[in-house]
Amino acid sequence: MQAPLYSPVRVRELLTRHGLRPTKSLGQNFLIDGNILRAIAEAGGAQPEVPVLEVGPGLGVLTREIAGRGAQVTALEKDERLRPVLAETLAGLKVNVIWGDALDFDYATLPAGTRVIANLPYYITGVLLSRFMQAPGVVSATVLVQKEVGQRLAARPGEDAYGFLSALAALYGTVKHVRDVPKGAFLPAPDVTSSVIRLDFDRTRPAPEPALLKFVEAALxxxxKTLRNNLRMVGHEGEAIDAALASAGLRPDVRAEDVALGDLHAVARRLGVVR
Known part of the structure; x- marks a missing residue:
């Protein structure tokens, strides 16, 4: 009986037979733990007829798990060397592989109800999450990220890891930590522990105004530093900032990381950044 595709033996055999080595610049760390694969697919909502987007299928290990559950999978892959590998590992499965850079893909074209399930390349995680948030058809993203990034995504105002990425996730929906993933679940093993995070996007809310996003990014x-200093640095007048902080019930010396999103929005309105 042949070992499953995700076993280290099969992964090494595939790579050797196709003359491949994982490329660090592309963030290639292949999953070799069946329990983790099943947990990601389950948490991500891979079910019959559900449209799923996977970024960076690699050897097709997670892709097979998702497609095997009946989901309609579209996979974006940049590394052309993987063409023969995916032709082999995804044979007989209904998977639409799109070859190209995930940063060039138009996420607005994805059908309503799309769920992202992916082991994201670590070096472009933040950019991709922002694209998913802004794509109206994407309702959730269940992704493998560096543990530190997962903590930032889930952090609330006043917590150590809180920052713009946390605020961005909260503006679009909610974040759930699914589980941590040890280094040994990958081949080659990365330098850091990873986490599976699920983001659910509330598409009933109006999308945040670009001006608000820019303001929150500058504030954080x-x-x-103090919110006052940050806002001064992007050109707001001291007196106007003081009035805005006072109207929101905030201390003049409040640190940016301690300000709730609702209060930031109130300050932005008072400063005329948004209506």
Missing amino acids: HHRR
């Missing part, structure tokens, strides 16, 4: 750019 130096999150340990």
